[in-house]
Amino acid sequence: MTVRIGLGGIWQETNTFAVEPTTLADFRRYQFFEGPELVASLRGTGTELGGAIDAARQRSAYPVGLFFGAALPSGMVRARAFESMLRRLAALTRARLPLDGLVLSLHGAMVVDGHPDPEAEIVTTLRAVVGDIPIAATLDYHANVGATLPEVTDILVGYRTYPHVDMAERGAEAMEAVLRLLRPPWRGRRxxxxxxxxxxxxxxxxxxxxxxxxxxxxxxxxxxxxxxxxxxxxxxPGFAYAExxxxxxxxxxxxxxxxxxxxxxxxxxxxxxxxxxxAPLAGPAEAVAEVAGARGRRPTVLVDVADNVGGGSPGDGTALLHALAQAGVAGAIAVIWDPAAVAAAHAGSADRIDLWVGGHSDPAMGPPFRASGPVRRFDSVSYLRTGSYMRGQRVEMGRVAVIETPIGAIVLTENRVVPFDDDHLRAVGLEPRGARVIVAKGAIAWKAAFAGYAARTLYVRTPGYCPAALDQLDxxxxxxxxxxxxxxxxxxxxxxxxxxxxxxx
Known part of the structure; x- marks a missing residue:
């Protein structure tokens, strides 16, 4: 008889200092799969469930797609969104019984209004549906784990890399643990x-x-x-920004x-x-002065630590843009999330644009930067990751405008884009290896994209919701x-x- 293993989860890293809540639309915009679509979409990808699917097939087990919803890191998850997805996950699990085991992709640092331990609640809810079958869950490296989750799951498998490049391996490990628990001498034991x-x-x-x-x-x-x-x-290590x-x-x-x-x-x-x-940091002016005086190999990566898009910051901070302009440094590439500026660029002249960009999400992220120069406009940019981070995952950047300013190329995006690959720059015709400066709105995970050819790295103390200095957090x-x-x-x-x-x- 074929062994049937259910696959699903709800995944988000919450930054409780971010002002924008995470809604159901945010999950739908990023990853939202159910039933056979889950298996078809994630098979062969460098994701946790992708690794679990491949491991199941290699061991003649049948992967059963349930429901998986994921959103980019942002503010607290709305209770209505979480409850809606949990009901859907439970209903689809019930509809696909009998199952011999479950592999779940969870984050561990999700924070939901009114739900003190959402990952534990997910497993507890599913346990009531499936009964006493093996359940394994993968956890992000930055999980904040409560006391209940290890009790209601049979195995937890945490990432071992940062930048995160082992998600598929951890999904495969979780699947192998479930299959092992179904065989003698472990059947019925934990x-x-x-x-x-x-x-x-x-x-x-x-x-x-x-x-x-x-x-x-x-x-x-x-x-x-x-x-x-x-x-x-x-x-x-946990996630310091998920209070x-x-x-x-x-x-x-x-x-x-x-x-x-x-x-x-x-x-x-x-x-x-x-x-x-x-985590020693340089101020923006100090970091840019070092770039201005540098000779030889390029690029230099200026790490905009606190405006880490992968940690829930908005990605529209302008501190480094102003510092580059004040120092007269050219040849930079910087990505700014600014849907309003994208709309203005698409509505304006096809040859040259002059508009304020960034610094709109929160006064702390500004002031806006005046971007002037030739503009290239792109409709509905989409690409597949080819690097080590979630290889094969499709990313939707939305509409994009690239302005060639005196400091370099400013890439304005309609959707937030995490700098965990350099495919997002190539998708709009930029070659990051040739840049003098790359502004990376991340902490460490940007290394999956740029570390292989960065000449030097400077970590910068900037405004944002992910500061490396804990005294910046309230x-x-x-x-x-x-x-x-x-x-x-x-x-x-x-x-x-x-x-x-x-x-x-």
Whole structure:
């Protein structure tokens, strides 16, 4: 008899400091699949469900498409949108019974008005529909994991890379875990699971997987994962911009024995490294001055850290545009989300345009920048990612206008575009390798696009909803204490003592 594994999920990384809420339309605009369309659209892609689909087919299991909705990072998810999608996911799951297992793509840092732990609620709702069958879920590297999710799922599989380039592999790992739980001697049994949450906040620029401290932390997790009887070991740095009761770094272990001891061992390693999670920044004028004086290879990547589109910031901050203009630097490429400016560019002269761009979403993101020069206009730009991030995923940029200004090419987009590939620039006729400067509105994930040919990188302290300096954030209801916002030697020693006392079998 063919094994039937249901596939679905609801996925979004929420930035609770962003002013724009995330609506059902945002999910429909990004990824919204149900039934057979889910399998047909995601098969062969570098996504979590794409990897799960391919693994199922390789092992003669039948992947059953349920429902999957995903939205780009933005503000708090509207309760009505979440509830509508959860009802649809539950209804489609019920309609496709019997199922032997479930693989779900979740984020872990979604925040929904009125729903304190939405990812746990998704699994709990589906558990009531499918009963006691194996359920595995993938989690983003930036998941803020609460206590309930590890209890209601059988296996959690977290990303191990940042920039995120292993989503398909983690989806395949989740599928393989479900199939293993369906075979003797594990049918009807589950490994022990343990989540260890740390009172520690870290920011994306300090979380790169190939740099310290995450390099050694992830290596320690890999050593534990290689031990006999260990099913999963994840170190999840969390998302500092999703204010909720789940905020902070978490370590997760699933193992046949000693899950608690191994989780606490890894968590103790993380805690010892807490001072290493620092992110030095330059001011806009300082960063641009360094570019102006640089000679030799190009491009330089100016990382507009706080206006990280992949973290929920709007992508229309202008601080670096003004700094480039004031320093007289040319040859830049910068992408600005500004639907109104796109509309004005499409309605104006076909040869030359002169208009204010950016700085419209929030006064903190401005002031707007005066962009003047020849313009190229594009209708409904769409492309497939060809790089390491979610390879094969289709991206809709909407209408686009490219203005050739004295500082370089300003790409105005109707839809927000994350700089996790350089395909979005090539799609509008730009060659990023030849630029003098690339303004990357990201934290680390932009490296999947530009790191291979960037001559140098400067991280810049700019306005936005994803600052690397936590003192720029106005938390209102976070857990406390949290390092480094609170520092007390006695409390820090108590945390270390709890993690290290008797944590070896």
């Amino acid at each position: 490994p022990a699971r343990h989540l260890e949450r740390l009172p520690l906040l870290t920011v994306p620029p300090a979380q790169e997987d190939v740099a310290e401290p995450m390099r050694s932390i992830l290596a320690a997790a890999e050593r534990i994962r290689a031990e006999p009887g260990v099913w999963a070991a994840s170190a999840l 909720s009761g789940r905020l902070g770094f978490a370590v997760y272990l699933a193992a046949e024995t000693h899950a608690v001891a191994r989780a606490r061992e890894l968590a103790a390693h993380v805690w010892r490294e807490r001072d290493a999670f620092s 938390y209102r209801s976070r857990p406390a204490p949290l390092y480094p916002l609170e520092r007390d030697p006695a409390w820090e020693s108590a945390v270390a003592a709890r993690l290290t006392s008797g944590n070896r079998p």
